[in-house]
Amino acid sequence: MPSSLCVGYESNLAQVAAHEISSITQLPLVRLKTSFKFFTEYAYVLMVHETHIELAQTGKGAAKPVVIEFASGANDHRRKFGGGKGQDIAKAVGVSKRKGLSVLDATAGLARDAFVLASLGCRVDMCERVPFVREMLKDGLKRASLSLEVSDITSNMVLLEGQLFDHSSAYDVVYLDPMFPHMEKSAAAKKEMAFFRDLVGQDDDADLLLDHAYQLCRFRTVVKRPKGAPYLNGVEPTYKLEGKAGRFDIYVKSSLDSAPN
Ligand SMILES: C[S@@+](CC[C@H](N)C(=O)[O-])C[C@H]1O[C@@H](n2cnc3c(N)ncnc32)[C@H](O)[C@@H]1O
Structure with missing residues (x-):
């Protein structure tokens, strides 16, 4: 710690x-x-x-504090203007292919991605191993549960105890977004996110996540990676979606197209 x-x-x-x-x-x-x-x-x-x-x-020149806020700010903006089911994360997970996908977000962090997926109709269970981040998540979910606008969405987001390796239930999709040493010169990670990164660390054991995630998924495991980052555990995905800031590597186990809704 x-x-x-x-x-x-x-x-x-x-x-x-x-x-x-x-x-x-x-x-x-x-x-x-x-x-x-x-x-x-x-x-x-x-x-x-x-x-x-x-x-x-703390101290002079400190960055803006980080608060997990689902009903306003960046999360709310992304929900309203982020491109809905057309955005890459939605395509990578396959939200249009099946209603109410069950997703395990095994590296929840500040739950921005989990919130996007829940707002697109997924049921999202989340794991987060860093205790102070878990407390921030609990706080964000508690406040969101009182919001008329987003409580329906956040009621489909559940913070689980423990980490990925403690779980053996199956999910339609397992989603991974481990920390990665920051590569871009232009701090694409905004100032406030840079200090979150300082405290949480680099997730040096991230390669270990892929195998377990793939075992738990029914249809696919999705890995979010920064642009130019190597594949998780060096394993080539079935296919990938390249965006401006990063990419999604998709490891398909079974086709969502053939799945009954
Ligand atoms: C890059 S952040 C995820 C950001 C998240 N996708 C979002 O939208 O806010 C990665 C997070 O995964 C967590 N993490 C890494 N390995 C983990 C593991 N094995 N189990 C649970 N959480 C893990 C880290 O503590 C960190 O908070």
């Missing part, structure tokens, strides 16, 4: 929740008496507010 991260809170009302999150994540708990912009003891702080959790960089 990164030593540069702590759990922080300011108000008495957030204290109990902050204690609980500190004990789940095994991260030190700090009561902040000043804005995190002037707090220098830790490089990052998982701030627990009464209303939400945010991951904040």
